[in-house]
Amino acid sequence: MAPRPSRPEPYDRAEILARWAGCAYCDGPAEELDHVLPIARGGRDMAANLVAACRDCNARKYTHTLACWATFGGATPCVCAT
Structure with missing residues:
Protein backbone atom coordinates (compact mmCIF):
# COMPACT_ATOMS: atom_id res chain seq x y z
CA MET A 1 0.00 0.00 0.00
CA CYS A 23 -7.80 40.10 -8.37
CA ALA A 24 -4.41 38.74 -9.41
CA TYR A 25 -5.62 38.56 -13.01
CA CYS A 26 -7.60 41.75 -13.67
CA ASP A 27 -6.99 43.97 -10.58
CA GLY A 28 -10.76 44.04 -9.90
CA PRO A 29 -12.18 43.37 -6.44
CA ALA A 30 -11.28 39.86 -5.29
CA GLU A 31 -13.71 37.73 -3.35
CA GLU A 32 -12.40 34.23 -4.05
CA LEU A 33 -9.18 32.25 -3.94
CA ASP A 34 -7.86 30.56 -7.08
CA HIS A 35 -5.39 27.69 -7.32
CA VAL A 36 -2.74 28.87 -9.81
CA LEU A 37 -2.01 25.24 -10.70
CA PRO A 38 -5.49 23.70 -10.40
CA ILE A 39 -5.96 20.74 -8.10
CA ALA A 40 -7.40 18.87 -11.12
CA ARG A 41 -3.97 19.27 -12.76
CA GLY A 42 -1.88 18.21 -9.78
CA GLY A 43 -1.78 21.49 -7.85
CA ARG A 44 -1.84 21.48 -4.06
CA TYR A 62 -11.70 27.00 -14.28
CA THR A 63 -9.20 24.08 -14.44
CA HIS A 64 -6.91 25.64 -17.03
CA THR A 65 -3.25 26.15 -16.29
CA LEU A 66 -2.25 29.79 -15.93
CA ALA A 67 -0.11 29.63 -19.08
CA CYS A 68 -2.92 28.18 -21.17
CA TRP A 69 -5.55 30.55 -19.79
CA ALA A 70 -3.34 33.62 -20.28
CA THR A 71 -2.42 32.66 -23.85
CA PHE A 72 -6.02 33.15 -24.89
CA GLY A 73 -6.86 35.96 -22.48
CA GLY A 74 -9.37 33.80 -20.69
CA ALA A 75 -11.28 32.96 -23.86
CA THR A 76 -11.79 29.60 -25.49
CA PRO A 77 -10.46 27.68 -27.34
CA CYS A 78 -7.78 26.81 -24.88
CA VAL A 79 -4.80 24.63 -25.83
CA CYS A 80 -5.11 22.51 -22.68
CA ALA A 81 -8.55 21.34 -23.94
CA THR A 82 -10.47 21.49 -20.66
Whole structure:
Protein backbone atom coordinates (compact mmCIF):
# COMPACT_ATOMS: atom_id res chain seq x y z
CA MET A 1 0.00 0.00 0.00
CA ALA A 2 1.35 3.42 -0.98
CA PRO A 3 1.97 5.92 1.82
CA ARG A 4 -0.72 8.52 2.29
CA PRO A 5 0.29 12.00 1.08
CA SER A 6 0.91 14.52 3.83
CA ARG A 7 -1.71 17.17 4.50
CA PRO A 8 -0.84 20.67 3.29
CA GLU A 9 -0.20 23.41 5.81
CA PRO A 10 -3.32 25.37 6.74
CA TYR A 11 -3.64 28.84 5.24
CA ASP A 12 -5.55 31.97 6.16
CA ARG A 13 -8.03 32.95 3.44
CA ALA A 14 -8.34 36.54 4.70
CA GLU A 15 -4.55 36.96 4.71
CA ILE A 16 -4.25 35.81 1.09
CA LEU A 17 -7.06 38.13 -0.03
CA ALA A 18 -5.44 41.04 1.85
CA ARG A 19 -1.97 40.29 0.45
CA TRP A 20 -3.23 40.62 -3.12
CA ALA A 21 -5.54 43.61 -2.51
CA GLY A 22 -7.51 42.73 -5.64
CA CYS A 23 -7.80 40.10 -8.37
CA ALA A 24 -4.41 38.74 -9.41
CA TYR A 25 -5.62 38.56 -13.01
CA CYS A 26 -7.60 41.75 -13.67
CA ASP A 27 -6.99 43.97 -10.58
CA GLY A 28 -10.76 44.04 -9.90
CA PRO A 29 -12.18 43.37 -6.44
CA ALA A 30 -11.28 39.86 -5.29
CA GLU A 31 -13.71 37.73 -3.35
CA GLU A 32 -12.40 34.23 -4.05
CA LEU A 33 -9.18 32.25 -3.94
CA ASP A 34 -7.86 30.56 -7.08
CA HIS A 35 -5.39 27.69 -7.32
CA VAL A 36 -2.74 28.87 -9.81
CA LEU A 37 -2.01 25.24 -10.70
CA PRO A 38 -5.49 23.70 -10.40
CA ILE A 39 -5.96 20.74 -8.10
CA ALA A 40 -7.40 18.87 -11.12
CA ARG A 41 -3.97 19.27 -12.76
CA GLY A 42 -1.88 18.21 -9.78
CA GLY A 43 -1.78 21.49 -7.85
CA ARG A 44 -1.84 21.48 -4.06
CA ASP A 45 -4.28 23.21 -1.74
CA MET A 46 -1.64 25.37 -0.08
CA ALA A 47 -0.92 29.07 0.32
CA ALA A 48 1.94 29.05 -2.20
CA ASN A 49 -0.51 27.90 -4.90
CA LEU A 50 -3.28 30.40 -4.11
CA VAL A 51 -4.00 33.91 -5.35
CA ALA A 52 -6.95 36.25 -4.88
CA ALA A 53 -9.36 36.35 -7.81
CA CYS A 54 -12.66 37.93 -8.76
CA ARG A 55 -15.54 35.56 -9.49
CA ASP A 56 -15.41 36.16 -13.24
CA CYS A 57 -11.68 35.44 -13.64
CA ASN A 58 -11.85 32.43 -11.33
CA ALA A 59 -14.80 30.97 -13.26
CA ARG A 60 -13.17 31.61 -16.66
CA LYS A 61 -9.86 30.09 -15.58
CA TYR A 62 -11.70 27.00 -14.28
CA THR A 63 -9.20 24.08 -14.44
CA HIS A 64 -6.91 25.64 -17.03
CA THR A 65 -3.25 26.15 -16.29
CA LEU A 66 -2.25 29.79 -15.93
CA ALA A 67 -0.11 29.63 -19.08
CA CYS A 68 -2.92 28.18 -21.17
CA TRP A 69 -5.55 30.55 -19.79
CA ALA A 70 -3.34 33.62 -20.28
CA THR A 71 -2.42 32.66 -23.85
CA PHE A 72 -6.02 33.15 -24.89
CA GLY A 73 -6.86 35.96 -22.48
CA GLY A 74 -9.37 33.80 -20.69
CA ALA A 75 -11.28 32.96 -23.86
CA THR A 76 -11.79 29.60 -25.49
CA PRO A 77 -10.46 27.68 -27.34
CA CYS A 78 -7.78 26.81 -24.88
CA VAL A 79 -4.80 24.63 -25.83
CA CYS A 80 -5.11 22.51 -22.68
CA ALA A 81 -8.55 21.34 -23.94
CA THR A 82 -10.47 21.49 -20.66
